[in-house]
Amino acid sequence: MKKGIILLLLLLITVQIAYAQDITLFGQQYSLLLIGPIFFMGLIALIFLFTIIKDNISKIHMPHLHVKVHKNSHKEEKARDFGLELSSLTQNSSKIPLKNYLDRLTNLTKDYLKVKHNIKQEFTFEELKDFKNISKTESQLADKIIGLKLKKCLI
Secondary structure, three states, rough: OOOHHHHHHHHHOOOHHHHHEEEEEOEEEEHHHHHHHHHHHHHHHHHHHHHHHOOOOOOOOOOOOOOOOOOOOOOOOOEEEEEEHHHHHHHHOOOOHHHHHHHHHHHHHHHHHHHHOOOOOOOOOOOOOOOOOOOOOHHHHHHHHHHHHHHHHHO
């Protein structure tokens, strides 16, 4: 049996197709004995690196860049005259529907309280009582507007 395998190997070496022992890369002839092991070492190194990265991907933290973007919104807001707006609203109260009147009154009051107390977020009149710097008269005004809106809904 061993003699048959040795003869078969000798036969394969003498066949013309088996002479493909050189590879041409970049215009140079390299032996398969040189290129083969280098190729397989590189392949094993890539598999090893991918395995390490896959196992430790949760531990790898990408650096965060904290870039502050300054908006050029330094638009000067015109000081609103809330007294003038309220007087024009009361003068036009007979001309506009009740629902629109109450909505405008609500928005005007909210805008006034936002400007006066430097409130940046939206709020409802029910939440207004939770703010610390709201006076008792402003809280009563909010309660009256809530009452008016509720009466309007009942009508």
